Amino acid sequence: MKKARFTQEQIIGILKEQQAGASAADSCRKHGISDATFYTWRSKYGVMDVSTLKELLVKNS
Numbered sequence: 001m002k003k004a005r006f007t008q009e010q011i012i013g014i015l016k017e018q019q020a021g022a023s024a025a026d027s028c029r030k031h032g033i034s035d036a037t038f039y040t041w042r043s044k045y046g047v048m049d050v051s052t053l054k055e056l057l058v059k060n061s
Contacts, residue, residue, distance in 0.1 A: 006031075009050050011041050016049070018042075 006014070018027045018038075028038050045053075 006033075008045070008053055012045055012048060012050055012053060014038075015042055015045060 014027055014031055014033075018024055022030075024035065024038055028035055048056075
């Protein structure tokens with residue numbers, strides 16, 4: 001299985017950067033990801049922050 005290039009915390013950070021005002025295209029270019037990857041991440045993690053993600057992981061463990 002292929003190792004993930006970005007952790008979930010990093011993904012949320014990239015999405016927060018875009019929410020703060022950067023364009024999606026600029027964020028994708030800066031981090032070396034495709035637009036499709038960005039929008040897939042946004043649909044999956046868009047409403048989460050790092051604390052919500054950690055709570056979810058603790059509950060599922």
